[in-house]
Amino acid sequence: MLSWIVGALLAAWFLITVVRNLPPLRxxxxxxxxxxxxxxxxxxxxxxxxxxxxxxxxxxxxxxxTSWQEVEVAGPRRWYNFIWNPDLGPRRGFLSLASxxxxxxxxxxxxxxxxxxxxxRTALPGxxxxxxxxxxxxxxxxxxxxxxxxxxxxMAVRNQSVTGRYAADExxxxxxxxxxxxxxxxxAGG
Amino acid sequence: xxxxxxxARQRVTVVEDExxxxxxxxxxxxxxxxxxxxxxxxxHPAAPHSPDVVTWQLCYGGVPIxxxxxxxxxxxxxxxxxxxxxxxxxAGFSFVARTATGEAAAIEAICVRPPRPPTRAExxxxxxxxxxxxxxxxxxxxxxxxxxxxxxxRTVPAGSQTQTRSxxxxxxxxxxxxxxxxxxxxxxxxxxxxxxxxxxRVR
Numbered sequence: 001m002l003s004w005i006v007g008a009l010l011a012a013w014f015l016i017t018v019v020r021n022l023p024p025l026r027x028x029x030x031x032x033x034x035x036x037x038x039x040x041x042x043x044x045x046x047x048x049x050x051x052x053x054x055x056x057x058x059x060x061x062x063x064x065x066t067s068w069q070e071v072e073v074a075g076p077r078r079w080y081n082f083i084w085n086p087d088l089g090p091r092r093g094f095l096s097l098a099s100x101x102x103x104x105x106x107x108x109x110x111x112x113x114x115x116x117x118x119x120x121r122t123a124l125p126g127x128x129x130x131x132x133x134x135x136x137x138x139x140x141x142x143x144x145x146x147x148x149x150x151x152x153x154x155m156a157v158r159n160q161s162v163t164g165r166y167a168a169d170e171x172x173x174x175x176x177x178x179x180x181x182x183x184x185x186x187x188a189g190g
Numbered sequence: 191x192x193x194x195x196x197x198a199r200q201r202v203t204v205v206e207d208e209x210x211x212x213x214x215x216x217x218x219x220x221x222x223x224x225x226x227x228x229x230x231x232x233x234h235p236a237a238p239h240s241p242d243v244v245t246w247q248l249c250y251g252g253v254p255i256x257x258x259x260x261x262x263x264x265x266x267x268x269x270x271x272x273x274x275x276x277x278x279x280x281a282g283f284s285f286v287a288r289t290a291t292g293e294a295a296a297i298e299a300i301c302v303r304p305p306r307p308p309t310r311a312e313x314x315x316x317x318x319x320x321x322x323x324x325x326x327x328x329x330x331x332x333x334x335x336x337x338x339x340x341x342x343x344r345t346v347p348a349g350s351q352t353q354t355r356s357x358x359x360x361x362x363x364x365x366x367x368x369x370x371x372x373x374x375x376x377x378x379x380x381x382x383x384x385x386x387x388x389x390x391r392v393r
Contacts, residue, residue: 053311058279059361060251062199065322065344066279068315118323118359124331127362128372137365144275146251146282149340149361153319155311165309173314183337183364 013038050156052098052176056139059149059181068153070165071139097131098154102176104129118151119180127180136182143184151181199249203298204280206305215274215303217248217256219287220266221296244295246287250278260287260297276306322357335362335371 020029020038029038054071073094074087081087105122126132139150158172202217248256248271255273274283285299308316322344328336342357362368 053309055311055315058251059340059342059359060253060282062249062252062282062284063341063343064251064279064282065342066282068312068319069277069279070309070311118325124329127332127335128368128375130372133365133369133372136368140365144250144278146249146253146255148251153315155315157311157314160310165311166307173311175315175318178319180332181359181361182368183361186364186366 048095048099050158050173051160052095052102053155053157053160054094054098054135055153055155057151057153058143058147059151060146061148071142071152073138094135097134098176101126101129101131101135101154102156104131105177118178120175120178123178123180132179136179140182140184147184149181149183152179153177199252199284199286200299202248202283202285202301204283204301204303207302208305212302212304214270214272215301216268217271218266218268218300218302219246219260219297220300221298242290244287244289244297246285246295246297246299248273248299248301249284249286250274251282252284260295271301274301274303276304322359324357325360326358328360332360332362335368337361337363337367 017038019025020033021040054073055068056071057068058066060066074090104126105120123132135152135154136150139152143150153175154177156174156176242261244260246258246260247254250273256271258269260267280301280303283301285297287295287297287299289295322342325339328339338361339358340361342359344355344357
């Protein structure tokens with residue numbers, strides 16, 4: 001009798017696990033399963049479904065603010081990259097940084113709406129974080145002499161790898177994080 | 191090269207060459223009304239200083255990136271400018287032309303450059319986060335990292351014309367300063383643990 005009860009319990013647990021891993025129901029189960037009893041049945045890490053894009057806009061020495069421009073981390077892609085791709089490391093490094101910055105920003109956002117301004121709500125508290133500083137350092141090194149200060153944005157763009165960077169239709173994209181404006185050279189301006 | 195004073199500086203009209211006939215950005219100068227001869231400053235470092243000569247300077251963000259001179263003669267002249275990079279924003283170019291006596295010369299500058307269509311990420315960012323909030327006061331959380339406030343000019347489209355708006359924004363410290371602050375904070379000894387609060391169980 002006991003073995004039947006245990007078997008029924010395990011079978012129910014298995015069925016709930018299968019249902020929980022259906023993408024439309026995942027969020028609902030996540031809310032209900034406070035004790036994390038139902039496993040996330042992913043044998044491998046979930047694949048990234050959006051490209052993370054780094055953008056910057058600069059404040060020039062004469063007070064001009066430039067438009068947002070995409071920063072190509074580690075240069076453009078080449079035809080031979082499917083065999084030899086030395087830039088893969090820096091690209092993966094940026095993807096990792098961008099994911100963590102976005103994750104921290106969403107966690108600290110607390111569901112409150114974004115204030116449209118110089119940076120997202122979490123930019124000021126996160127200013128001394130390693131990930132923020134790494135991206136800022138990279139951009140500071142790549143700044144023209146005319147740039148006094150810079151601001152960066154991390155955006156998640158879906159379907160870009162399929163439809164390309166220059167597709168005319170409106171992409172499904174979301175702004176993950178916007179930094180504050182920072183000097184690109186120590187002791188300059190102010 | 192530091193930023194130049196804004197006196198007599200004029201914005202450069204930037205035209206994108208849709209037919210991609212030009213591979214290098216080109217500066218077109220016209221309206222001197224005198225004989226003109228253009229040359230690269232690198233090729234001719236000692237520009238002639240006769241009374242008819244007009245010296246010009248192309249700046250990006252107030253920083254000179256190319257200089258040259260117009261002699262007497264031609265009304266229209268052009269030169270390739272290698273210093274214009276594809277990533278430079280068209281709104282940042284300005285131009286100064288002066289005669290040998292130091293007076294501003296009435297010369298129109300037009301920059302023709304290869305087109306750079308916006309990527310979908312750029313289009314989205316410009317549409318969704320075009321804003322620049324006027325910050326007269328520094329947020330309390332960021333005061334210790336503030337480097338200063340800056341007056342920012344922004345060219346925005348207003349109907350069929352463009353409009354220049356001015357805003358005041360907070361500019362925060364360079365990454366080196368932030369990193370030094372982080373290092374100090376990490377090396378600081380942890381604060382002593384609070385003494386345990388003694389509570390008496392009420393029986």
